[in-house]
Amino acid sequence: MEICDDALEKVFKKRPGRVMFPSTHDIFDFSPYKEACFTVLRRLLESENDVLITSKPKLTVIQDIDRQFRRFIEQMQFRFTITSNSDELLEFWEPNAPRFKERLSSLEYAYRRGFRTSVSIEPFLDYDPTELIETVRPFTTESIWIGRMNYIPCTNISRSERSHYVRVRRNYETAHLYKIFEEFNGQPLIRFKDSIRIQLQRD
Numbered sequence: 001m002e003i004c005d006d007a008l009e010k011v012f013k014k015r016p017g018r019v020m021f022p023s024t025h026d027i028f029d030f031s032p033y034k035e036a037c038f039t040v041l042r043r044l045l046e047s048e049n050d051v052l053i054t055s056k057p058k059l060t061v062i063q064d065i066d067r068q069f070r071r072f073i074e075q076m077q078f079r080f081t082i083t084s085n086s087d088e089l090l091e092f093w094e095p096n097a098p099r100f101k102e103r104l105s106s107l108e109y110a111y112r113r114g115f116r117t118s119v120s121i122e123p124f125l126d127y128d129p130t131e132l133i134e135t136v137r138p139f140t141t142e143s144i145w146i147g148r149m150n151y152i153p154c155t156n157i158s159r160s161e162r163s164h165y166v167r168v169r170r171n172y173e174t175a176h177l178y179k180i181f182e183e184f185n186g187q188p189l190i191r192f193k194d195s196i197r198i199q200l201q202r203d
């Protein structure tokens with residue numbers, strides 16, 4: 001992965017609405033990539049932008065953001081991607097990303113430090129996401145987004161991986177999505193992504 005020098009030198013203006021950062025990758029916890037991300041984040045915040053920090057979070061990174069950017073706390077909201085409470089599923093679908101305990105610890109840390117927090121459960125990887133939703137809810141101040149996997153390959157799947165694909169497809173059968181929607185729609189904090197709403201309307 002290469003660092004975009006243009007982004008490091010860019011002068012950001014105040015933008016309308018909220019800026020999502022980073023938009024194409026996560027904030028890595030090693031040099032020089034973390035420092036590069038923090039340089040861009042600092043420039044966005046110093047230009048008085050409101051920033052939505054999206055991440056499959058690593059606790060040390062969130063702690064560093066707290067230490068270095070605390071004076072901008074009113075301009076920041078975290079959105080942490082936590083798609084399962086099963087490390088087995090996370091390891092298969094999101095290899096090399098932090099495991100569940102690390103992500104939950106990051107969410108709880110940000111919440112207890114007074115940051116605005118939201119969670120993306122997209123795609124939800126557990127057949128029943130109820131336990132995950134109830135686990136993250138106490139540490140979420142803004143919203144919990146639930147979405148499906150948009151593309152699931154049907155070909156070129158190894159025999160050893162086939163069961164994972166069969167299982168995840170069951171998550172997104174229309175009748176099952178409708179059951180989840182009926183249970184959680186209208187509850188505080190809960191939001192459904194268009195991927196689910198469109199499927200339910202279409203079918």
